[in-house]
Amino acid sequence: MAGGILPFLLGLLLLAHCASASTHRSNPKQNTEKQKRDSLPTNYTTPDYYPTPNGGWDSNWSAAYAKAQKVVSNMTLAEKVNITSGTGYLMGPCVGQTGSALRFGIPRICLQDGPLGIRNTDNNTAFPAGVTAGATWDKDLIYARGVAIGEEARGKGINVQMGPVVGPIGRKPRSGRIWEGFGADPSLQGIAAAQTIQGMQSTGVIATLKHFILNEQEMYRMTSVVQVGYSSDIDDRTLHEIYLWPFAEGVKAGVGSIMAAYNHVNGSLSTQNSQILNGLLKDELGFQGFVVSDWYAQFGGVSSALAGLDMAMPGDGAIPLLGDSFWNYELSTAILNGTVPLERLNDMVTRIVATWFQLGQDDDYPEPNFSTNTEDATGPLYPGALFSPSGVVNQFVNVQGNHSIIAREVARDAITLLKNVNQTLPLSKNASLSVFGTDAGPNSGGLNSCSDMGCDNGILTMGWGSGTARLPYVITPQQAILNNSANTQFYVSDSFPSVTAAADDIAIVFINADSGENYITVESNPGDRTTAGLNAWHGGDDLVVKAAAKYSTVIVVIHTVGPILMEEWIDLPSVKAVLVAHLPGQEAGDSLTDVLFGDYSPSGHLPYTIPHNEFEYPASVGLIDQLLGQIQDQFTERIYIDYRHFLQANITPRFPFGYGLSYTTFNFSDATLTTGTSLTEYPPARPAKSPTPTYATTIPPASEVAWPTGFNSIWRYLYPYLDDPAAATSTAPYPYPTGYKTTPQPAPRAGGAQGGNPALWDTVFTVDLKVTNTGTTSGRAVAQLYVELPGDTLGVDLPPRQLRQFEKTSILAPGDSETLSLPVTRKDLSVWDVVVQDWKAPVNGEDVKFWIGESVALEDMQIVCTVGQGCESA
Numbered sequence: 001m002a003g004g005i006l007p008f009l010l011g012l013l014l015l016a017h018c019a020s021a022s023t024h025r026s027n028p029k030q031n032t033e034k035q036k037r038d039s040l041p042t043n044y045t046t047p048d049y050y051p052t053p054n055g056g057w058d059s060n061w062s063a064a065y066a067k068a069q070k071v072v073s074n075m076t077l078a079e080k081v082n083i084t085s086g087t088g089y090l091m092g093p094c095v096g097q098t099g100s101a102l103r104f105g106i107p108r109i110c111l112q113d114g115p116l117g118i119r120n121t122d123n124n125t126a127f128p129a130g131v132t133a134g135a136t137w138d139k140d141l142i143y144a145r146g147v148a149i150g151e152e153a154r155g156k157g158i159n160v161q162m163g164p165v166v167g168p169i170g171r172k173p174r175s176g177r178i179w180e181g182f183g184a185d186p187s188l189q190g191i192a193a194a195q196t197i198q199g200m201q202s203t204g205v206i207a208t209l210k211h212f213i214l215n216e217q218e219m220y221r222m223t224s225v226v227q228v229g230y231s232s233d234i235d236d237r238t239l240h241e242i243y244l245w246p247f248a249e250g251v252k253a254g255v256g257s258i259m260a261a262y263n264h265v266n267g268s269l270s271t272q273n274s275q276i277l278n279g280l281l282k283d284e285l286g287f288q289g290f291v292v293s294d295w296y297a298q299f300g301g302v303s304s305a306l307a308g309l310d311m312a313m314p315g316d317g318a319i320p321l322l323g324d325s326f327w328n329y330e331l332s333t334a335i336l337n338g339t340v341p342l343e344r345l346n347d348m349v350t351r352i353v354a355t356w357f358q359l360g361q362d363d364d365y366p367e368p369n370f371s372t373n374t375e376d377a378t379g380p381l382y383p384g385a386l387f388s389p390s391g392v393v394n395q396f397v398n399v400q401g402n403h404s405i406i407a408r409e410v411a412r413d414a415i416t417l418l419k420n421v422n423q424t425l426p427l428s429k430n431a432s433l434s435v436f437g438t439d440a441g442p443n444s445g446g447l448n449s450c451s452d453m454g455c456d457n458g459i460l461t462m463g464w465g466s467g468t469a470r471l472p473y474v475i476t477p478q479q480a481i482l483n484n485s486a487n488t489q490f491y492v493s494d495s496f497p498s499v500t501a502a503a504d505d506i507a508i509v510f511i512n513a514d515s516g517e518n519y520i521t522v523e524s525n526p527g528d529r530t531t532a533g534l535n536a537w538h539g540g541d542d543l544v545v546k547a548a549a550k551y552s553t554v555i556v557v558i559h560t561v562g563p564i565l566m567e568e569w570i571d572l573p574s575v576k577a578v579l580v581a582h583l584p585g586q587e588a589g590d591s592l593t594d595v596l597f598g599d600y601s602p603s604g605h606l607p608y609t610i611p612h613n614e615f616e617y618p619a620s621v622g623l624i625d626q627l628l629g630q631i632q633d634q635f636t637e638r639i640y641i642d643y644r645h646f647l648q649a650n651i652t653p654r655f656p657f658g659y660g661l662s663y664t665t666f667n668f669s670d671a672t673l674t675t676g677t678s679l680t681e682y683p684p685a686r687p688a689k690s691p692t693p694t695y696a697t698t699i700p701p702a703s704e705v706a707w708p709t710g711f712n713s714i715w716r717y718l719y720p721y722l723d724d725p726a727a728a729t730s731t732a733p734y735p736y737p738t739g740y741k742t743t744p745q746p747a748p749r750a751g752g753a754q755g756g757n758p759a760l761w762d763t764v765f766t767v768d769l770k771v772t773n774t775g776t777t778s779g780r781a782v783a784q785l786y787v788e789l790p791g792d793t794l795g796v797d798l799p800p801r802q803l804r805q806f807e808k809t810s811i812l813a814p815g816d817s818e819t820l821s822l823p824v825t826r827k828d829l830s831v832w833d834v835v836v837q838d839w840k841a842p843v844n845g846e847d848v849k850f851w852i853g854e855s856v857a858l859e860d861m862q863i864v865c866t867v868g869q870g871c872e873s874a
């Protein structure tokens with residue numbers, strides 16, 4: 001197993017204390033004590049929401065649910081439990097796998113990371129990260145990246161590929177995993193996630209949208225011996241308008257699974273929070289797939305089942321490899337003694353099996369042909385078992401296809417030009433160059449020498465943690481620049497050498513900023529950027545300053561996980577050009593030189609704001625580092641994260657959200673505003689739910705979970721079987737969680753289909769406009785549409801502009817034009833009415849304005865359209 005796993009295991013061992021005091025491990029009937037925690041601040045609540053709404057009521061899933069019902073109605077209790085429960089850490093080829101129901105052709109479901117390609121394998125592509133895909137603002141490219149990731153997952157026999165990520169959304173600029181998602185805005189995240197999901201799932205692989213929800217910081221996300229994981233405390237409106245928004249888009253796109261996060265939400269653990277799983281996700285958003293736990297995020301067997309968890313991963317209890325579990329045999333017991341209603345188990349299984357049918361995995365879907373645990377060809381089949389049969393574990397199947405092309409395109413079209421004085425860029429092919437910084441070169445320890453990319457050495461292609469993929473190769477900037485200009489000196493070092501610069505020499509300085517997942521600490525940064533802050537790593541700022549003192553022309557290239565501070569050098573007269581190349585994956589070098597040497601114009605735009613300093617952010621989005629008690633992370637800035645905050649606080653940042661220059665210029669003209677579906681204050685009534693599968697309600701015979709005769713069990717592998725099934729039955733009263741009830745809740749008025757009331761996606765206005773390349777070089781433009789809503793009419797405070805739609809042109813030659821169409825939905829113009837519990841819009845769009853520009857800043861706006869008045873130049 002990967003080297004980074006040791007600290008992870010140690011962390012898990014620490015869980016023992018809390019878990020044993022608070023869970024349903026040994027006897028589901030007895031363990032009802034809740035986890036001790038600091039009290040929730042009084043203004044936040046988690047209302048109970050029981051029972052779990054059954055899946056299968058959305059017409060897009062009818063056929064799959066009908067097939068699932070046939071299968072599930074014939075399953076034994078053991079088979080049902082098998083499908084819902086992981087078989088244990090290191091108990092198969094994938095990072096997690098369930099048991100099987102082979103009588104019905106259902107294999108052990110293989111779940112594997114992650115959002116930018118297949119983790120821990122070979123002959124795969126290391127795609128650009130989510131933040132890079134977001135920076136392209138190109139829906140087609142994002143879709144194509146999703147298809148390619150899906151093809152690779154299928155090729156490796158992965159049933160469930162765990163991406164994309166929309167949580168963290170990027171509330172905290174220092175947060176470790178913001179690079180896995182697409183940028184600090186709900187619409188950007190939502191549109192990009194929907195494209196990625198549709199792309200991935202077009203190949204038959206089940207996508208997992210994660211982490212549900214409010215997992216905005218890495219430190220203290222998990223429960224340890226000294227404290228339980230932090231609670232993200234949030235108000236209902238902010239939750240709906242910012243954090244739930246991209247999940248709604250993912251559900252609408254038909255995502256097959258959603259991962260419940262580690263953290264608590266308003267004082268209740270995400271995996272057993274009935275309000276967010278049963279209420280928001282399964283009722284209001286009409287999610288028809290299955291909810292899987294994050295790894296070791298489950299802390300109660302009955303409580304998580306009742307709250308809406310459908311699959312437990314990796315299946316172990318609080319401590320891996322002890323052979324115990326919250327589900328598996330415990331779930332069998334809980335069904336036999338009635339503490340988990342059979343209907344709930346049937347729904348869990350039906351959701352999983354229906355998703356498997358929905359994606360067509362019953363038809364010739366490959367089995368895993370790789371191992372996440374080892375690079376060897378043969379080895380133990382169940383490395384977590386003390387005695388395991390051995391066999392072929394890696395078949396080294398090459399799944400790369402021609403995906404290097406899409407990887408390079410995404411990386412190239414994400415490159416964001418922030419400064420370009422005197423048209424310093426593009427460079428001529430024979431320019432005399434001096435290149436500085438280790439970020440231009442290879443990892444000095446060797447490609448993939450740091451497990452899960454847990455180091456910052458050489459070109460930064462991605463952050464670290466489970467959201468990584470091994471590099472099959474990397475084209476370094478050094479190699480790629482050399483291919484374009486033989487006249488280059490390389491100083492692949494982070495200390496500035498003693499050099500003499502000729503007057504026309506150009507320096508290119510490479511700097512980076514890394515972050516990742518909490519189980520690896522890199523250079524004293526435990527996932528989140530604690531020590532590094534938002535500055536460049538390895539003295540990068542100093543390197544730029546020193547280069548700027550020697551050279552009259554300095555180009556800075558930045559590889560970064562997110563916002564980075566530039567104040568030490570950005571205004572120096574010799575810093576002529578700055579490019580953010582985000583996290584480019586394996587095609588780092590070629591994608592960069594495509595732009596540096598002018599074969600392509602840069603067309604990326606910032607998917608977040610770059611501030612002058614961290615004091616410009618609200619204090620509440622700083623990291624919280626608190627060793628005792630449960631952290632109560634209060635989202636007091638409410639909807640004002642990233643650019644929403646800068647607009648509201650009237651702070652001009654260093655570079656605004658959406659910003660990005662080109663080698664050419666664009667003019668937006670001939671804009672028209674067309675009215676579509678008429679906009680009422682609230683959406684029309686939601687459609688009723690269709691019936692969901694029904695099953696026999698009698699508790700199955702205990703014999704269904706008896707060990708099969710002659711069964712050869714593997715020690716510590718997790719099974720659904722009980723030594724004495726008859727002893728499990730009981731009729732003693734069970735203390736269910738407070739608020740638990742069995743009669744269904746009234747259907748939420750904001751629901752009605754996948755994502756919510758389908759009327760929320762009615763197009764109510766469309767802006768069409770012409771984009772013309774007015775410069776002398778070919779290039780691509782992004783038209784970003786921001787809405788200005790009348791807060792007074794809606795009775796809420798609002799930022800003056802919010803991104804809701806965008807489109808990118810194809811490559812336009814000088815003088816060429818293209819017409820772009822930007823549809824705006826009812827939801828795009830709505831705010832969440834916390835009293836009515838529905839989306840409220842200004843009737844007929846009165847006083848709504850649409851700003852279309854090349855960033856969120858007013859000075860980058862080109863067109864403004866006002867409802868009832870039409871469009872004009874901004």
Ligand code: NOJ
Pocket residue numbers: 095113162210294295466
């Ligand atoms: C924990 C991470 O938070 C999650 O994103 C990942 O999918 C699982 N580990 C499995 O590796």
